[in-house]
Amino acid sequence: MACIGSGRLCARVEKLYQLGQVAQIRRKTSNYARIKEIGIQPLTRTLVQSCQDGSMRTHQPGPLPERQVDPYHLLEDDLKDIYKDIRQELRKNTNIPELRTIATYYFDGQGKALRPMVAILMARAINCHMYKEKSGLLTSQRQVAMISEMIHSASLIHDDVIDQSDIRRGKPSVNVLWNHKKVAMAGDFILAVASMMIARLRNDDVTMTLSQVVTDLVQGEFMQLGSKETENERFAHYLTKTYRKTASLIANSVKATAMLAGADDALTEVAFQYGRNVGLAFQLVDDLLDFVSSSAAMGKPTAADLKLGLATAPVLFACERFPELNPMIMRRFQEPNDVERAFELVHKSRGLEQTQFLARKHCLEAVRLASSLAESPYQKGLQVVSDLVINRMK
Numbered sequence: 001m002a003c004i005g006s007g008r009l010c011a012r013v014e015k016l017y018q019l020g021q022v023a024q025i026r027r028k029t030s031n032y033a034r035i036k037e038i039g040i041q042p043l044t045r046t047l048v049q050s051c052q053d054g055s056m057r058t059h060q061p062g063p064l065p066e067r068q069v070d071p072y073h074l075l076e077d078d079l080k081d082i083y084k085d086i087r088q089e090l091r092k093n094t095n096i097p098e099l100r101t102i103a104t105y106y107f108d109g110q111g112k113a114l115r116p117m118v119a120i121l122m123a124r125a126i127n128c129h130m131y132k133e134k135s136g137l138l139t140s141q142r143q144v145a146m147i148s149e150m151i152h153s154a155s156l157i158h159d160d161v162i163d164q165s166d167i168r169r170g171k172p173s174v175n176v177l178w179n180h181k182k183v184a185m186a187g188d189f190i191l192a193v194a195s196m197m198i199a200r201l202r203n204d205d206v207t208m209t210l211s212q213v214v215t216d217l218v219q220g221e222f223m224q225l226g227s228k229e230t231e232n233e234r235f236a237h238y239l240t241k242t243y244r245k246t247a248s249l250i251a252n253s254v255k256a257t258a259m260l261a262g263a264d265d266a267l268t269e270v271a272f273q274y275g276r277n278v279g280l281a282f283q284l285v286d287d288l289l290d291f292v293s294s295s296a297a298m299g300k301p302t303a304a305d306l307k308l309g310l311a312t313a314p315v316l317f318a319c320e321r322f323p324e325l326n327p328m329i330m331r332r333f334q335e336p337n338d339v340e341r342a343f344e345l346v347h348k349s350r351g352l353e354q355t356q357f358l359a360r361k362h363c364l365e366a367v368r369l370a371s372s373l374a375e376s377p378y379q380k381g382l383q384v385v386s387d388l389v390i391n392r393m394k
């Protein structure tokens with residue numbers, strides 16, 4: 001069993017979790033206590049255990065077993081028209097041809113549809129948990145799945161303008177094909193149509209939950225423009241940013257589907273925490289793939305984060321072994337050769353393994369949360385999603 005680094009940063013990450021700085025979860029204490037009651041081990045405890053001897057280890061924090069369910073196959077009927085329905089919703093709200101074209105550009109069915117898939121899986125798993133054989137997917141829950149993909153795509157459109165991206169999902173990104181003013185407005189338009197769909201659900205708690213996502217996305221993206229002086233602050237900043245930018249959408253979408261099923265606070269919290277853990281793991285793996293995957297596999301440029309001046313988990317972990325990364329982080333890798341040198345140091349360090357280890361922890365926590373739901377193919381599907389997230393190559 002090889003050690004990953006000295007474990008100092010691991011201890012700090014653990015401390016951040018204990019202080020609750022990760023993801024400003026804003027959970028109600030009573031809900032959290034009930035989650036513990038039903039036997040869900042918080043991530044913090046497993047991290048404490050791995051860090052107790054002052055080191056994290058390369059052995060996996062537990063096996064992710066082979067499971068028998070393919071969630072995309074399971075939800076084939078629910079998902080097959082999801083992009084078509086989104087395009088229709090967008091088209092019916094404008095008669096401006098160019099706005100229609102830009103707004104529907106990313107809904108071509110080539111995306112992973114991860115967010116709708118997870119939202120519907122959770123909806124169906126919760127429905128089975130609560131209503132057993134009488135359960136079916138509610139129209140409102142499917143709407144949440146669509147809304148979550150629309151908020152996601154609206155944010156990607158804005159992100160592509162900000163990042164001056166060239167390529168997404170293997171095709172030219174929106175900002176390459178149309179001018180930035182039109183692209184930004186098309187993103188706003190998608191968001192506006194999504195807001196109308198939220199309003200139509202006529203559920204104040206769901207409206208609050210899904211509106212929180214947009215506030216988080218904007219704050220997450222804003223936080224990414226700044227960095228912090230000390231290593232401690234930097235990791236806290238990174239984790240909160242990661243929650244807001246990525247995990248909040250998944251967490252709050254699955255939470256909304258649980259609310260629409262009439263779930264009580266404890267069950268809603270299980271759904272939320274499942275989404276939060278999957279979301280954090282997804283972004284950690286994304287940050288890892290940026291260092292190891294090829295552009296062809298990803299359908300977007302790699303090593304992009306360093307070029308954008310961003311220090312993600314692999315760099316933050318690598319910093320512990322190579323403190324010369326600190327000044328590079330502070331100047332956002334702007335000096336000649338910074339990007340190349342940082343890339344090399346990350347590969348020489350254990351930063352990639354440590355990032356994967358953290359992602360795996362979150363996946364295991366998600367599996368544990370899903371296992372507290374009644375057994376059903378959808379409950380198993382939620383566990384498979386966690387396996388897919390940790391094993392994904394693009």
Ligand code: FPP
Nearest residue numbers: 151154155156158159163214217218221245
């Ligand atoms: C992708 O990041 C970007 C996001 C997940 C969120 C972006 C959020 C905003 C631009 C705020 C505005 C939000 C709305 C809803 C209008 P990335 O650059 O790390 O990923 P990439 O490599 O896929 O581009």
Ligand code: MG
Nearest residue numbers: 159160163165
């Ligand atoms: Mg981007």
